[in-house]
Amino acid sequence: MIIQVSKLTKKFSDLLAVDGISFSVEEGEIFAFLGPNGAGKTTTIKMLTTLLKPTSGKILINGFDPQIEPNKVRQSFGIVFQDPSLDDELTAFENMEFHGVLYKVPKDLRRKRIEELLEFVELWERRKDLVKYFSGGMKRRLEIARGLLHHPKIFFLDEPTLGLDPQTRYHIWSYLRDLNKKEGITIFFTTHYIEEAEKMAQKVAIIDKGKIVALGTPNLLKEKTKTDSLEEAFIALTGHEIRDEKANAIERMRLRRRFHR
Amino acid sequence: MSAIYILWLRQLKRYFRSRSRMIGSLAQPLLFLLGLGFGFGPIYQRAGGGNYLQFLTPGILAMTVMTTAVFSGIEIIWDRQFGFLKETLVAPVSRLQIMIGRTLGGATVALIQGLIVLLISLFFGFQPKIFSLPLALLFMFLVALFFTALGTAIASVLEDFQGFQLIMQFLIMPLFFLSGALFPLQGLPKVFTLIAAINPLSFGVDGLRSSLINGAHFGLGVDFFVLTILTMVVLAIGSFLFSRIEI
Numbered sequence: 001m002i003i004q005v006s007k008l009t010k011k012f013s014d015l016l017a018v019d020g021i022s023f024s025v026e027e028g029e030i031f032a033f034l035g036p037n038g039a040g041k042t043t044t045i046k047m048l049t050t051l052l053k054p055t056s057g058k059i060l061i062n063g064f065d066p067q068i069e070p071n072k073v074r075q076s077f078g079i080v081f082q083d084p085s086l087d088d089e090l091t092a093f094e095n096m097e098f099h100g101v102l103y104k105v106p107k108d109l110r111r112k113r114i115e116e117l118l119e120f121v122e123l124w125e126r127r128k129d130l131v132k133y134f135s136g137g138m139k140r141r142l143e144i145a146r147g148l149l150h151h152p153k154i155f156f157l158d159e160p161t162l163g164l165d166p167q168t169r170y171h172i173w174s175y176l177r178d179l180n181k182k183e184g185i186t187i188f189f190t191t192h193y194i195e196e197a198e199k200m201a202q203k204v205a206i207i208d209k210g211k212i213v214a215l216g217t218p219n220l221l222k223e224k225t226k227t228d229s230l231e232e233a234f235i236a237l238t239g240h241e242i243r244d245e246k247a248n249a250i251e252r253m254r255l256r257r258r259f260h261r
Numbered sequence: 262m263s264a265i266y267i268l269w270l271r272q273l274k275r276y277f278r279s280r281s282r283m284i285g286s287l288a289q290p291l292l293f294l295l296g297l298g299f300g301f302g303p304i305y306q307r308a309g310g311g312n313y314l315q316f317l318t319p320g321i322l323a324m325t326v327m328t329t330a331v332f333s334g335i336e337i338i339w340d341r342q343f344g345f346l347k348e349t350l351v352a353p354v355s356r357l358q359i360m361i362g363r364t365l366g367g368a369t370v371a372l373i374q375g376l377i378v379l380l381i382s383l384f385f386g387f388q389p390k391i392f393s394l395p396l397a398l399l400f401m402f403l404v405a406l407f408f409t410a411l412g413t414a415i416a417s418v419l420e421d422f423q424g425f426q427l428i429m430q431f432l433i434m435p436l437f438f439l440s441g442a443l444f445p446l447q448g449l450p451k452v453f454t455l456i457a458a459i460n461p462l463s464f465g466v467d468g469l470r471s472s473l474i475n476g477a478h479f480g481l482g483v484d485f486f487v488l489t490i491l492t493m494v495v496l497a498i499g500s501f502l503f504s505r506i507e508i
Binding site for chain 1: 263264266267271274275278279343344345346347348349350351352353354355507508
């Protein structure tokens with residue numbers, strides 16, 4: 001088991017974001033975290049990746065506890081966040097270089113991998129361009145390349161295809177599946193696109209209101225709920241109610257910026 | 262070490278790439294030098310103070326370095342907003358190294374900005390003591406370090422730009438006006454002398470002034486000692502606050 005989580009809980013002052021969830025992911029597996037907006041997906045990923053401290057519960061990533069050996073955990077995974085996390089004032093190459101140095105990839109190996117990876121996501125020609133001139137899809141591809149630079153065992157993707165056109169989505173998933181097959185890298189992704197979870201994942205956890213309401217292969221979930229598609233199973237499990245997510249300070253700031261533009 | 266270096270390098274690259282920021286932050290010190298330096302020159306001379314531009318320039322240098330440094334520290338808020346902070350925080354590098362790399366980067370940028378103003382002031386007729394220039398550089402760097410770390414500490418607890426104006430109005434401006442950058446601290450009302458004596462910038466201004474043109478108020482040794490201690494304290498506080506950042 002490369003990821004083991006038991007009774008993981010995160011409480012914010014007035015909100016129980018993640019409520020005692022337990023699950024595990026096997027090495028080489030593609031695991032989807034499926035849930036409506038505000039279900040606790042991102043909070044969970046943040047706890048798994050050392051960005052947030054859990055209120056209680058136990059996490060083991062590649063055998064290490066994020067609270068005790070955060071740097072060993074950090075070395076074990078790569079991540080693509082929901083929002084871009086690139087430096088817009090640096091070039092694509094410089095963003096890669098920055099990452100490689102922080103993760104202590106030796107220079108020759110680093111340069112070789114940067115070329116391979118940028119070729120892989122079809123950005124090598126654009127390596128000298130500042131990231132601020134990139135489209136959303138290009139940025140996401142660059143983040144994927146960057147997240148793989150230190151050859152992580154686990155690749156976390158938080159809503160990897162959100163806001164992308166079908167072509168880019170298709171491309172991104174073909175890279176990821178390729179990687180999973182060839183390198184045996186474990187992929188953990190969150191999504192609220194049901195067909196994405198159904199097509200790509202070997203195992204799906206459906207999370208709602210901070211709790212895992214179902215866990216298993218897509219087929220198993222359909223059988224359990226006696227439905228024909230994962231979509232129906234999803235609705236059967238999580239209900240019809242529309243969710244409102246609370247905006248945090250940074251999202252509020254982004255919203256304001258949009259207004260001012 | 263390499264992590265510190267790459268964080269430092271990133272700050273410098275960003276600085277050299279944003280010409281508008283560089284030029285924008287030169288406007289204020291130059292305006293002060295010209296407006297105040299030449300405007301008050303004759304009165305200062307008549308009052309027996311000598312050449313006002315000579316007196317003023319070290320103060321303006323300290324101000325330039327302080328302002329640039331505080332804003333370099335505060336850049337963390339930008340990184341938070343644009344998501345880049347997450348990339349640094351998931352990296353397998355100790356928070357202390359991240360803090361040091363950033364602070365050194367910000368301080369270097371502030372130092373460069375100070376040097377540019379120093380260079381320009383020479384054209385306005387400023388005449389520093391050449392042989393003690395290295396000492397002046399040391400003081401500029403100390404001021405830069407202190408205020409970058411202070412900016413980082415502030416930015417670690419601010420979530421967004423809400424408090425930004427407050428910092429400008431209630432931190433940078435008061436520190437500048439009550440530091441002896443614009444006027445001699447000798448012979449002022451007691452309260453004023455007291456305020457100046459608890460203002461970190463005063464020691465930077467004094468150190469710079471005594472190394473560039475003579476005329477110390479506190480004395481070089483005191484300036485150096487106080488600034489070094491304060492810098493270490495604020496670096497420690499900043500590192501602590503930075504290490505507690507959760508996104």
